[in-house]
Amino acid sequence: MANTANAKRADIGVIGGSGFYSFxxxxxxxxxxxxxxxxxxxxxLGEIGGRRVAFLPRHGRGHHLPPHRIxxxxxxxxxxxxxxxxxxxxxxxxxxxxxxxxxxxxxPDQLVDRTKARAQTYxxxxxxxxxxxxxVVHVSLADPYCPAGRAAALKAARGxxxxxxxxxxxxVVEGPRFSTRAESRWHAAQGWSVVGMTGHPEAAxxxxxxxxxxxxxxxxxxxxxxxxxxxxxxxxVLRVFAANVDRLRDVLFDAVAALPGMAERECLCAGALGGAxxxxxxx
Ligand SMILES: [Zn+2]
Numbered sequence: 001m002a003n004t005a006n007a008k009r010a011d012i013g014v015i016g017g018s019g020f021y022s023f024x025x026x027x028x029x030x031x032x033x034x035x036x037x038x039x040x041x042x043x044x045l046g047e048i049g050g051r052r053v054a055f056l057p058r059h060g061r062g063h064h065l066p067p068h069r070i071x072x073x074x075x076x077x078x079x080x081x082x083x084x085x086x087x088x089x090x091x092x093x094x095x096x097x098x099x100x101x102x103x104x105x106x107x108p109d110q111l112v113d114r115t116k117a118r119a120q121t122y123x124x125x126x127x128x129x130x131x132x133x134x135x136v137v138h139v140s141l142a143d144p145y146c147p148a149g150r151a152a153a154l155k156a157a158r159g160x161x162x163x164x165x166x167x168x169x170x171x172v173v174e175g176p177r178f179s180t181r182a183e184s185r186w187h188a189a190q191g192w193s194v195v196g197m198t199g200h201p202e203a204a205x206x207x208x209x210x211x212x213x214x215x216x217x218x219x220x221x222x223x224x225x226x227x228x229x230x231x232x233x234x235x236x237v238l239r240v241f242a243a244n245v246d247r248l249r250d251v252l253f254d255a256v257a258a259l260p261g262m263a264e265r266e267c268l269c270a271g272a273l274g275g276a277x278x279x280x281x282x283x
Pocket of ligand 1 (some may be wrong): 146147148149211212213265267268269270
């Protein structure tokens with residue numbers, strides 16, 4: 001049994017549902033409040049391969065939060081406040097190419113934001129409850145994902161005989177509706193790979209907090225423009241996700257074990273703010 005103080009700390013965060021942590025031993029539920037309001041749920045802290053991990057159900061337990069109502073700022077802030085510096089963000093996506101059919105695991109290296117109405121920065125100039133006023137800060141998001149995290153995810157997938165697609169562009173739409181055929185064909189014509197609803201602003205906010213962030217996208221369906229059938233149904237998305245959750249969990253756990261140690265982070269993410277005074281008091 002972990003001691004009480006340690007039980008409330010973690011190095012690594014996984015933003016995903018209860019299917020990922022429900023059978024870990026000694027899970028500690030920690031409620032965290034943030035200056036941005038409540039995160040989607042409590043954090044569930046446990047240990048995998050000697051690493052402390054905090055799981056956060058992105059949509060809340062019971063999956064009651066639609067993508068556009070998730071408090072992304074609170075979620076990332078809450079993870080950082082228990083010590084998390086590296087985040088793995090698995091999510092369900094639609095494939096934009098016929099070869100990315102259901103069951104494809106793709107670790108994107110690029111991101112396109114097509115969301116419309118989400119708080120997507122900590123640097124909005126508004127005072128926080130603690131009196132801090134964030135400055136005007138522009139972080140680089142040229143490479144939105146952690147190179148070390150991507151390498152760990154790809155290695156973990158390979159080790160489980162799941163040949164993940166290395167790289168590609170995740171386009172994030174506002175939702176909760178799925179794309180029209182015209183939107184979907186347009187996304188595909190841009191050369192983008194997969195479409196989801198939660199990858200932004202998660203990646204951008206992680207960068208603003210100097211967190212490493214790695215997206216693992218599981219294709220649950222072909223998007224409307226990439227197939228000739230009826231288009232995407234929510235039932236089909238859930239069915240394919242459930243069918244793959246066990247092996248996705250195996251990959252996530254192996255990726256956790258393969259991530260660099262806390263003192264060994266040498267990626268761009270760790271120094272995203274360049275030591276600047278941002279006006280924020282990071283937890
Ligand atoms: Zn990193």
